[in-house]
Amino acid sequence: MGALPPKAVEAMIRKTRKSGKNIQLAALPYRIRKGKVQIMLITSRGTRQWIIPKGWPMEALKPHKAAAQEAWEEAGIVGTIDKHCLGQYRYRKTRGPLYGQKIRVLVFALQVEKCAKHFPEAGQRQRKWMSPQKAAKQIRMPELAEIVRDFAP
Template sequence: MTAFDRLKTLLDLFRHPGETHGKLRKKPKRQSAAAVFRGSGDKCELLLITSRDTGRWIVPKGWIEDGEDGAEAAVRETWEEAGLIGEVLPGGPVGRYRYIKQRTQRNDAVCEVDVYLLKLLEQRDLWPERDERRRKWFPVATAIGLVAEDGLKTVIRDAFQVLRAA
């Protein structure tokens, strides 16, 4: 993502709903994401995956399907996108952020993402999107530096503090 793209994304978040630019007028669409940590203390790592479109580093996330709540969607997305099996830690979402989902077939959309902490139970070598994404564990500070969305950076920092306090 170029500096221009980041600036455009940031400006889009502040676009007034009454403007004639109508592609971002509707209320935010809900998504769910997972922050999966392993290790502890200075050896704590966060799982990041690449997005399918641009290859940027993100956490597993996606749409909440009918009949699911946010926690269930986070667990499902983590399996589909990263091949990890985990369970949501109690306490609900650890944070929330917004971003602009750029879609070529339809108008762009503002998405509001609830992020859940997941406890890693198992990591598998075969998973649904293994040919479309890369997954990698990073030290938390490195992961924060690799993520483009400022809101997600803040959520990762907050999630790490919750883990350290537990």
């Protein structure tokens, strides 16, 4: 499934809340260096896998803004986030109270403008810039790897 406009994303979130299914929002952090796209990956806190920042919808924030907030908390990055969802992937929770459940994640492109040294989860994660191709090889989730590999701002 490709890009989704903001109203479609909001409707999807409302529907999942009613059905009891779970949805998360993610930022795909990128920058352009010497004419080439670079993607920032972070490590998950539990399994230390390479992922992108993601989290649960927030009542007071639009979906893309919630994804940007997660990017700040988990990676210490700030930038311009696209309102349109560029893609989605699914994964199965391997830890915590939702263990075993399948989660749908909606991904929003975030052009990074600033990287902070101090941020809420600074001591809990690693972060690294890499080419989309190298980043895709580091990611264990095939659908997310495809989104990263095919990303073109």
